[in-house]
Amino acid sequence: MSHRPPNILFIMTDDHAAHAMSCYGSRINRTPHMDRIASGGMRFDNCFCTNSICTPSRAAILTGTYNHINGVTTLATVMNNTLTTFPKLLQLAGYQTAIFGKWHLGEGPRHCPTGFDDWAVLPGQGFYHNPTFIFPGPNGGVKRTVRGYATDIITDMCLDWMEQRDPDRPFCLLCHHKAPHRPWYSDEKHAGLFLHEEIPEPETLQDTYEHRAKAAAAAAMRVGVHMDSTDLKCEMPLEMPESELRRWAYQRYIKDYLRTVQSVDDNVGRLLDYLDAKGLTEDTLVVYTSDQGFFLGDHGWYDKRFMYEESLRMPLIMRYPREIAPGRINRDIVLNVDFAPLFLDLAGVGVPREMQGRSFRPLLRGSTPPDWREAFYYRYWMNRAHHNVAAHYGIRTHAYKLIYYYYDGCGQPGTDEPLCAGRQVGPPLDFEPEWELFDLERDPHEMRNIAHEPECAGVFRELRDLLHQLQAEVGDERHPSDRD
Numbered sequence: 512m513s514h515r516p517p518n519i520l521f522i523m524t525d526d527h528a529a530h531a532m533s534c535y536g537s538r539i540n541r542t543p544h545m546d547r548i549a550s551g552g553m554r555f556d557n558c559f560c561t562n563s564i565c566t567p568s569r570a571a572i573l574t575g576t577y578n579h580i581n582g583v584t585t586l587a588t589v590m591n592n593t594l595t596t597f598p599k600l601l602q603l604a605g606y607q608t609a610i611f612g613k614w615h616l617g618e619g620p621r622h623c624p625t626g627f628d629d630w631a632v633l634p635g636q637g638f639y640h641n642p643t644f645i646f647p648g649p650n651g652g653v654k655r656t657v658r659g660y661a662t663d664i665i666t667d668m669c670l671d672w673m674e675q676r677d678p679d680r681p682f683c684l685l686c687h688h689k690a691p692h693r694p695w696y697s698d699e700k701h702a703g704l705f706l707h708e709e710i711p712e713p714e715t716l717q718d719t720y721e722h723r724a725k726a727a728a729a730a731a732m733r734v735g736v737h738m739d740s741t742d743l744k745c746e747m748p749l750e751m752p753e754s755e756l757r758r759w760a761y762q763r764y765i766k767d768y769l770r771t772v773q774s775v776d777d778n779v780g781r782l783l784d785y786l787d788a789k790g791l792t793e794d795t796l797v798v799y800t801s802d803q804g805f806f807l808g809d810h811g812w813y814d815k816r817f818m819y820e821e822s823l824r825m826p827l828i829m830r831y832p833r834e835i836a837p838g839r840i841n842r843d844i845v846l847n848v849d850f851a852p853l854f855l856d857l858a859g860v861g862v863p864r865e866m867q868g869r870s871f872r873p874l875l876r877g878s879t880p881p882d883w884r885e886a887f888y889y890r891y892w893m894n895r896a897h898h899n900v901a902a903h904y905g906i907r908t909h910a911y912k913l914i915y916y917y918y919d920g921c922g923q924p925g926t927d928e929p930l931c932a933g934r935q936v937g938p939p940l941d942f943e944p945e946w947e948l949f950d951l952e953r954d955p956h957e958m959r960n961i962a963h964e965p966e967c968a969g970v971f972r973e974l975r976d977l978l979h980q981l982q983a984e985v986g987d988e989r990h991p992s993d994r995d
């Protein structure tokens with residue numbers, strides 16, 4: 512390639528599921544500005560996280576490594592800011608770098624953002640209204656409150672930074688929103704959106720968790736049942752059968768969620784308009800993704816964590832006119848650990864051997880390498896924590912998914928603490944380890960575990976062997992209970 516390295520505008524939200532974007536065929540909302548990225552570039556239909564929870568996925572994205580390697584296994588772990596990350600390598604190669612918005616990888620001198628010329632990040636989750644930000648300063652930074660709505664403020668910071676940058680050098684800008692993370696507080700502009708509409712329910716809203724591992728029924732993240740008055744912005748009804756409660760709470764929850772998404776979409780539009788106005792569109796890779804997916808009432812749930820599709824899948828759309836033809840769709844398996852190698856590859860910077868992901872630049876050009884992955888490894892470590900979801904690992908191929916629930920915190924920080932909104936929830940997970948196998952073509956909603964069906968014994972054995980192989984390849988270890 513003879514042209515200059517691209518600018519990189521990396522927009523990432525928190526908990527935005529692909530099925531709440533119209534470019535992915537959403538039945539529940541419209542996202543016209545995100546759709547501009549997809550129609551001008553490529554939509555990835557099989558982009559997945561390797562651990563469906565905020566902090567670990569962010570560490571995987573920055574370092575290009577799995578969580579057992581970078582040490583950020585749970586929400587209670589923080590990232591050592593001396594680790595190698597793609598922004599550091601781009602900065603060393605002459606890029607101007609910045610991050611504004613959500614960081615969620617720790618605070619203080621050892622955990623604040625490094626590798627950035629400028630930054631301002633929310634402490635922890637941050638607030639939607641009048642948020643406090645940490646700005647560069649002594650001992651990991653100084654805190655200051657900024658008036659306004661988080662999504663607008665973060666976008667303003669990005670626009671201001673682009674405006675004052677050196678136009679003769681490429682930039683890498685991370686615009687990382689808090690939205691649409693719980694507790695879903697909308698801005699004033701969108702508060703009345705969907706007010707008199709009925710949002711279509713997902714097919715699996717009334718899931719009863721039969722034919723699944725015990726982990727599914729034990730999870731304390733059911734819409735309504737495991738929500739509080741902060742989630743629903745009203746008092747909880749005292750008496751209501753669970754099926755009615757799910758329906759009622761779904762409408763309240765999903766409308767708030769979609770209102771926060773709508774503000775993100777407006778602000779994506781502001782960034783795209785800026786690139787157009789400044790003649791930067793051709794030279795800029797625009798990425799829109801989220802740190803993981805989310806259950807939008809699917810299986811009767813909100814939240815994420817499980818290796819089930821809605822939570823595992825990350826939305827990923829990219830526009831870069833110099834290498835991506837418009838309106839393309841890719842169905843190869845792409846992972847969060849692949850982002851860092853891709854950005855470095857596009858910038859002409861060598862990918863360190865320690866990075867475990869792989870640049871998917873050939874996919875941007877419509878060419879899948881013959882040895883591209885057909886399966887990937889996943890691990891969720893936070894046994895019981897927050898929503899009583901069991902620790903598990905597994906693999907997904909194009910056709911199948913195999914999950915092993917080992918019901919053990921393995922001594923990881925922040926595990927075995929069954930708290931939701933400060934309350935003890937859910938039964939103890941004192942179950943024997945369990946396998947789940949799903950046929951994704953026949954059973955796309957993952958409603959029937961076929962791990963123990965006699966005619967699936969061959970597939971089960973093959974996938975279990977492949978799981979152990981992939982696990983060893985990325986340097987992780989089997990749980991002691993997982994023996995041949």
Ligand code: CA
Pocket residue numbers: 525526564565566802803
């Ligand atoms: Ca998240």
